[in-house]
Amino acid sequence: MKVVKFGGSSVASAVQFEKVFKIIVGDPERKIVVVSAPGKRDDQDIKTTDLLIQLAHSVTGDTYSKDLLNRVISRYGDIVNGLQLEQHLLDDIEDSLLATIHEHRLEEGRLLDALKASGEDNNAKLMANYLSSKGYEAKYISPKEAGIIVTAQPGNAKILPEAYVEIAKLRDHSGILVVPGFFGYSHSGHIVTFPRGGSDITGSILAAGIGATEYENFTDVDSIFSVNPNLVNQPMEIKEITYKEMRELAYSGFSVFHDEALQPVVEKRIPVRVKNTNHPESPGTSIVAERKPTKHPVVGIASDKGFSSINLTKYLMNREVGFGRHLLEILEDENVSYEHTPSGIDTMSIIIRNHQLSSGKEERIIKRIQEELLVEEIHMERDLAMIMVVGEGMAKTVGIASKATTALSNAGVNIKMINQGSSEVSMMFGVDESQVDLAVTSLYYAYFSSNKSDHG
Amino acid sequence: MKVVKFGGSSVASAVQFEKVFKIIVGDPERKIVVVSAPGKRDDQDIKTTDLLIQLAHSVTGDTYSKDLLNRVISRYGDIVNGLQLEQHLLDDIEDSLLATIHEHRLEEGRLLDALKASGEDNNAKLMANYLSSKGYEAKYISPKEAGIIVTAQPGNAKILPEAYVEIAKLRDHSGILVVPGFFGYSHSGHIVTFPRGGSDITGSILAAGIGATEYENFTDVDSIFSVNPNLVNQPMEIKEITYKEMRELAYSGFSVFHDEALQPVVEKRIPVRVKNTNHPESPGTSIVAERKPTKHPVVGIASDKGFSSINLTKYLMNREVGFGRHLLEILEDENVSYEHTPSGIDTMSIIIRNHQLSSGKEERIIKRIQEELLVEEIHMERDLAMIMVVGEGMAKTVGIASKATTALSNAGVNIKMINQGSSEVSMMFGVDESQVDLAVTSLYYAYFSSNKSDHG
Numbered sequence: 049m050k051v052v053k054f055g056g057s058s059v060a061s062a063v064q065f066e067k068v069f070k071i072i073v074g075d076p077e078r079k080i081v082v083v084s085a086p087g088k089r090d091d092q093d094i095k096t097t098d099l100l101i102q103l104a105h106s107v108t109g110d111t112y113s114k115d116l117l118n119r120v121i122s123r124y125g126d127i128v129n130g131l132q133l134e135q136h137l138l139d140d141i142e143d144s145l146l147a148t149i150h151e152h153r154l155e156e157g158r159l160l161d162a163l164k165a166s167g168e169d170n171n172a173k174l175m176a177n178y179l180s181s182k183g184y185e186a187k188y189i190s191p192k193e194a195g196i197i198v199t200a201q202p203g204n205a206k207i208l209p210e211a212y213v214e215i216a217k218l219r220d221h222s223g224i225l226v227v228p229g230f231f232g233y234s235h236s237g238h239i240v241t242f243p244r245g246g247s248d249i250t251g252s253i254l255a256a257g258i259g260a261t262e263y264e265n266f267t268d269v270d271s272i273f274s275v276n277p278n279l280v281n282q283p284m285e286i287k288e289i290t291y292k293e294m295r296e297l298a299y300s301g302f303s304v305f306h307d308e309a310l311q312p313v314v315e316k317r318i319p320v321r322v323k324n325t326n327h328p329e330s331p332g333t334s335i336v337a338e339r340k341p342t343k344h345p346v347v348g349i350a351s352d353k354g355f356s357s358i359n360l361t362k363y364l365m366n367r368e369v370g371f372g373r374h375l376l377e378i379l380e381d382e383n384v385s386y387e388h389t390p391s392g393i394d395t396m397s398i399i400i401r402n403h404q405l406s407s408g409k410e411e412r413i414i415k416r417i418q419e420e421l422l423v424e425e426i427h428m429e430r431d432l433a434m435i436m437v438v439g440e441g442m443a444k445t446v447g448i449a450s451k452a453t454t455a456l457s458n459a460g461v462n463i464k465m466i467n468q469g470s471s472e473v474s475m476m477f478g479v480d481e482s483q484v485d486l487a488v489t490s491l492y493y494a495y496f497s498s499n500k501s502d503h504g
Numbered sequence: 505m506k507v508v509k510f511g512g513s514s515v516a517s518a519v520q521f522e523k524v525f526k527i528i529v530g531d532p533e534r535k536i537v538v539v540s541a542p543g544k545r546d547d548q549d550i551k552t553t554d555l556l557i558q559l560a561h562s563v564t565g566d567t568y569s570k571d572l573l574n575r576v577i578s579r580y581g582d583i584v585n586g587l588q589l590e591q592h593l594l595d596d597i598e599d600s601l602l603a604t605i606h607e608h609r610l611e612e613g614r615l616l617d618a619l620k621a622s623g624e625d626n627n628a629k630l631m632a633n634y635l636s637s638k639g640y641e642a643k644y645i646s647p648k649e650a651g652i653i654v655t656a657q658p659g660n661a662k663i664l665p666e667a668y669v670e671i672a673k674l675r676d677h678s679g680i681l682v683v684p685g686f687f688g689y690s691h692s693g694h695i696v697t698f699p700r701g702g703s704d705i706t707g708s709i710l711a712a713g714i715g716a717t718e719y720e721n722f723t724d725v726d727s728i729f730s731v732n733p734n735l736v737n738q739p740m741e742i743k744e745i746t747y748k749e750m751r752e753l754a755y756s757g758f759s760v761f762h763d764e765a766l767q768p769v770v771e772k773r774i775p776v777r778v779k780n781t782n783h784p785e786s787p788g789t790s791i792v793a794e795r796k797p798t799k800h801p802v803v804g805i806a807s808d809k810g811f812s813s814i815n816l817t818k819y820l821m822n823r824e825v826g827f828g829r830h831l832l833e834i835l836e837d838e839n840v841s842y843e844h845t846p847s848g849i850d851t852m853s854i855i856i857r858n859h860q861l862s863s864g865k866e867e868r869i870i871k872r873i874q875e876e877l878l879v880e881e882i883h884m885e886r887d888l889a890m891i892m893v894v895g896e897g898m899a900k901t902v903g904i905a906s907k908a909t910t911a912l913s914n915a916g917v918n919i920k921m922i923n924q925g926s927s928e929v930s931m932m933f934g935v936d937e938s939q940v941d942l943a944v945t946s947l948y949y950a951y952f953s954s955n956k957s958d959h960g
Contacts, residue, residue: 292850295819299849307820314819359926363751363770364763369841376829385825391844392927393755393892394748436849449922450906450913457906466905469921469934470815471848478925 049219050077052264053229053251056087056095058325059171062130065178071266071328072224073184080218080258082229082251083175085167086123096123096167104160107149117145124170131178141170157202158238161231165239168228168247176226185223191232194218194225196253198232198240205232205240207253207312215257227254245309252320256312263313265305266325272302272333274348275492279485284496286347287331288339293347293438296474300350300436305335339440345448346439346495351488353481355387355432356405357465358398360417361425365394371421372396378416382409387434388476390467397465399432399478432464433484435477437491443472452477455494461487505675506533508720509685509707512543512551514781515627518586521634527722527784528680529640536674536714538685538707539631541623542579552579552623560616563605573601580626587634597626613658614694617687621695624684624703632682641679647688650674650681652709654688654696661688661696663709663768671713683710701765708776712768719769721761722781728758728789730804731948735941740952742803743787744795749803749894752930756806756892761791795896801904802895802951807944809937811843811888812861813921814854816873817881821850827877828852834872838865843890844932846923853921855888855934888920889940891933893947899928908933911950917943 054068072078085096103116124141127133145166152159172188179186195214198205211232218225229247234240242249248265255263271285272294289297291314298307305322313320314337323332365371372389379386379398387399405413410428417426442448449468452475456463465478479487510524528534541552559572580597583589601622608615628644635642651670654661667688674681685703690696698705704721711719727741728750745753747770754763761778769776770793779788821827828845835842835854843855861869866884873882898904905924908931912919921934935943 296849299822308823311819363767366755366843367764367841369839370836372842372845373829373832373836376832380826380829383825385823386828387822388847389828389845390923390926392923392930392932393752395927397926443920444918446916446918447913449919450909453906453909457903460902462900462902463905463924464899465925466922466931467846467848468919470846470853471851474848475922476848 049079049258049260050075050262050264051080051082051251051255051258051260052078053082053247053266054084054325055247055265055267056084056097057089057268058087058266059083059085059175060087060089060093062127064325065127065131065175067325067328068175068266069178069182071325072179073182074328077261078264079221079224080254080260081175081224081226082247082254083168083172083226084229084247085171086127096120096171097164099123100163100167101160104156104163107153107159108156117142120145124174127174131181133174133177133181137174137177140173144170161202161241162239164241165228165231168230172226172228179224179226187221187223187225189218189225189227191227191250192237194227194254195257196232196250198234198242200234200236200238200240203241204243205234207232211253212257215254216259218254219258245306248306248309249312252309252312255318255320256316259316260318263318263320265320265322266328267322268324268326269322270324270327270330270332272305272322272348274346274496275488276301276350279489280492283492284344286333288334288336289347290336290339290440290473292473293440294335296436296438296471297348297350299352300434301352302348302350310335341441344439344495345442345445346437348438349435349488349491349495350438351433351435351484353431353433353484354402355434355478356400356402357429357432357478358400358414358417359425359427359429360396360398360421360423361394362421362423363394365396366391374421375417378413378420382413384409384413388467390465399434402430429464431481432478433481435479435484435487435491436474437477437495438474440473442475443469449475451494452491455490456487459486459490461490505535505714505716506531506718506720507536507538507707507711507714507716508534509538509703509722510540510781511703511721511723512540512553513545513724514543514722515539515541515631516543516545516549518583520781521583521587521631523781523784524631524722525634525638527781528635529638530784533717534720535677535680536710536716537631537680537682538703538710539624539628539682540685540703541627542583552576552627553620555579556619556623557616559605560612560619563609563615564612573598576601580630583630587637589630589633589637593630593633596629600626617658617697618695620697621684621687624686628682628684632680635680635682643677643679643681645674645681645683647683647706648693650683650710651713652688652706654690654698656690656692656694656696659697659699661690661698663688667709668713671710672715674710675714701762704762704765705768708765708768711774712772715772716774719774719776721776721778722784723778724780724782725778726780726783726786726788728761728778728804730802730952731944732757732806735945736948739948740800742789744790744792745803746792746795746896746929748929749896750791752892752894752927753804753806755808756890757808758804758806766791797897800895800951801898801901802893804894805891805944805947805951806894807889807891807940809889809940810858811890811934812856812858813885813888813934814856814870814873815881815883815885816852816854816877816879817850818877818879819850821852822847830877831873834869834876838869840865840869844923846921855890858886885920887937888934889937889943891935891940891943891947893931893933893951894929896929898931899925905931907950908947911946912943915942915946917946
């Protein structure tokens with residue numbers, strides 16, 4: 049039994065619904081279908097979710113006009129009309145949106161969550177209806193019925209452990225179940241949306257809950273690429289990648305799959321397959337617990353900008369028991385989560401994402417470090433980018449670091465930081481943001497181009 | 505005004521005393537002289553300090569025989585006779601040793617400290633006497649008179665801040681003052697020895713206290729070498745090195761100068777010169793706050809064995825605010841000081857010196873990490889060696905990492921860990937202990953041999 053999830057662009061129009069229909073019925077194992085809200089039909093289009101967010105703000109901000117509501121409904125109208133579904137479906141959508149607005153008009157957070165969730169919810173209803181209209185046994189099922197019980201804070205749902213007991217029972221349903229992604233219900237019956245990963249996380253939870261043989265995630269790319277295709281022309285496609293590798297790439301800018309969305313399937317070791325709705329015959333990328341080695345020790349190279357480093361110096365720092373603990377306590381008091389704390393003998397750096405250092409936190413942290421830890425030098429280094437070179441078993445390959453550092457050196461990239469060995473599947477480089485694209489491109493050609501020298 | 509310190513081999517015999525005499529009187533700035541106990545005269549010799557430690561144990565262990573005492577006295581006898589000093593000096597030494605044994609025979613720690621200290625103390629008296637006998641104004645001064653007031657725990661003296669007020673007054677003495685190294689006096693009047701760095705630390709404290717223009721440290725080598733001369737034949741001599749560089753090298757196996765011994769002069773930015781008593785015309789190595797750049801970005805390469813790494817894995821570890829702090833708290837509770845904590849995305853390693861993990865600490869730490877932090881994987885990696893490549897401004901040189909990793913790769917060394925960028929003056933490599941000598945040698949030739957390819 050498989051869980052199949054379709055992203056926003058896969059369910060953006062009647063034409064896309066037809067493709068999805070063929071995919072679902074093409075494999076009798078595809079019994080649980082998760083759908084997103086209608087996404088972009090082209091580059092200029094606006095996602096339904098974004099229209100719904102605007103609609104929510106217009107209600108709470110007292111600038112409501114029926115125009116926004118109509119634009120939302122027209123997205124479904126295109127699908128209903130294009131697939132020749134029953135017109136009352138559109139009336140139902142309008143009625144339910146108006147009821148939601150009325151019910152939650154005075155509760156900003158709840159209204160936003162309920163309207164955002166409606167994007168997926170209404171699309172799931174249409175998909176179930178469409179499947180039925182084609183003669184298949186199919187049924188819309190709400191996250192409440194499915195057992196997706198979550199924590200209550202608006203916009204920040206976390207699945208509760210007891211949810212999995214109910215979800216497991218979905219195995220016993222006959223026919224195809226269509227579940228809207230992106231939200232669950234709190235114990236008190238409120239709609240609550242997931243903070244990140246959207247529909248991906250619903251699919252992952254359901255796949256884990258029913259113990260699926262595979263979690264298929266349909267998007268609009270043929271596969272996950274080994275490097276950002278905006279930097280390198282036609283980069284190598286990744287056929288197979290492990291959870292660990294995916295997690296390291298996702299951390300550093302690979303947006304294909306949000307790492308929190310993977311967590312439920314990682315725990316149950318359920319394989320994930322990323323496929324293209326527009327090109328379903330392509331095998332896609334398989335994300336698994338363990339994979340066979342290939343001739344490339346590196347599977348992918350990712351990068352992310354927006355890091356800062358707080359650099360400290362204090363003579364004989366590493367003899368001071370409690371220094372590091374005290375430092376991390378200061379960060380914790382400010383609720384700042386850090387990325388890494390590389391250290392020399394008398395030096396220590398704290399790598400932090402810039403957005404963690406908002407509104408006076410930076411000044412307070414630096415002041416406390418100076419006063420409480422009596423450091424001799426402290427300075428901020430900004431505009432850092434981190435590059436992650438990822439591949440299982442890399443740690444065991446002699447010369448892997450040499451290839452990277454030689455490529456960066458030949459490209460004139462000044463390596464500000466190297467962190468290798470703490471992870472068995474990755475090697476991290478810190479460079480100036482201005483050099484990051486050059487660095488990533490150089491690394492890609494060093495590891496993936498057989499025409500290049502393999503010195504090192 | 506200079507403080508001049510002579511190590512054990514520099515004051516091991518009458519011949520050595522003559523060399524030291526010439527050095528002291530050769531520069532009128534050399535007003536404060538610190539001497540060690542008589543060291544080894546050849547490879548088979550036993551240091552006086554070691555004889556004194558045996559003597560102390562023989563007293564407290566009830567195995568005392570006069571033979572050990574006589575062997576100690578005979579070391580001074582050779583000097584007294586060789587320099588034709590007055591015989592009563594030897595009687596004084598015997599009397600004071602017997603009095604020390606009698607006074608502290610029931611206090612193991614105090615006896616050990618007092619006997620160890622006597623090695624330096626009696627040698628300082630002989631040196632002052634010898635200088636006087638040659639017609640120079642010279643005087644023995646005890647650490648008590650000099651103002652070296654320290655904490656009271658036997659064998660673990662730390663200088664007290666108030667000591668510096670008294671020490672500063674030594675500037676006003678006329679003539680040459682000879683001070684025994686290695687110990688101070690507690691507020692209650694007990695002799696207490698320094699834990700590490702021995703006479704070096706006395707010299708450093710005095711140099712800082714009087715604001716010396718230079719602290720000269722005479723040993724038996726012409727200079728500090730850029731790499732262990734047991735690994736490389738005639739390695740490059742270091743002419744000038746900064747405190748920071750010296751500290752990084754000292755940390756990782758350069759035993760020339762203990763890092764704690766440097767601390768007092770570092771704070772006052774007093775230059776240190778390491779010179780050879782047997783070859784005083786050689787310029788030696790100068791240790792300074794700032795130095796001029798040379799054509800070599802690397803000044804030295806050091807290594808040390810005996811490290812272990814505790815490696816942890818937990819999915820989404822880096823999202824857990826407080827994870828690192830909690831981990832370091834567990835170490836602090838066991839009074840374990842760690843070296844580094846390199847981290848990946850979901851991984852973290854703690855590098856610890858093996859001797860920190862004695863007597864059940866390892867098991868307790870691992871158990872607490874498993875139970876309190878709920879990590880998914882934890883394993884110990886043993887037999888690690890750390891290599892430090894050191895040089896100011898290295899961080900600004902493109903290709904420096906490439907040269908190192910290429911050299912290691914070509915030598916077939918598997919790099920287990922790289923830590924670059926946390927210190928501006930060093931780059932750290934972790935390798936298996938079995939490969940460390942090969943690694944150091946390869947790195948030395950990569951940076952210091954102009955015949956080698958300078959690829960990278």
